[in-house]
Amino acid sequence: MYLYNVSIIIEDSVHQEIVQWTKDLLNENPDYSIKLLKMMHSPHEGQTYCLQTVVNSEEEIERVKDGIIQKLQEYITLHHVEKAFLFDSIMQYIPHN
Template sequence: MYLYNISVIIEDSVHEPVLSWLKQQLLTNANQDLKLLKMLYSPHEGQTYCIQVVVEDEAAIETIRTAVVMPLQEHIAQHFQEKAFLFDSIMQYISHS
């Protein structure tokens, strides 16, 4: 199993419109069990949010990249260039027993 995390860092000046668009985008992809979290005590300026989902395989991650990450990147590039950015990470669950 994998945890797929997309971190979105947003300048305070555009925080509300980016967050509003992000929430709407997640509603349209509700079937993917995406969770939206706000990072508390972020080391970055502005606001940091994370979109997380647990998936069984890397193919599911590619589906989420196409449905969520690419549209988000395009929207930020068109409307909030240099005021918001994102990066993603993939973590694999391992047994500790």
């Protein structure tokens, strides 16, 4: 299993608009089972949010990238250039017992 995380660092001046747009996107695509989180005590300026989902394969991660993350990146590029940016990470669960 994998945890796919996309962090979004957003300037204070536009964070509410981007967060609302992201919520709307997630509500329009409920099949993806993505959680939206706000990072508390972020080391970055502005606001940091994360989109997270747990999947069984790297192919499912690609489906999330193509179906959701690409749309979010396009929205930010068109409407909030240099006001927000994304970076992602993939973590694999390791059994410990």
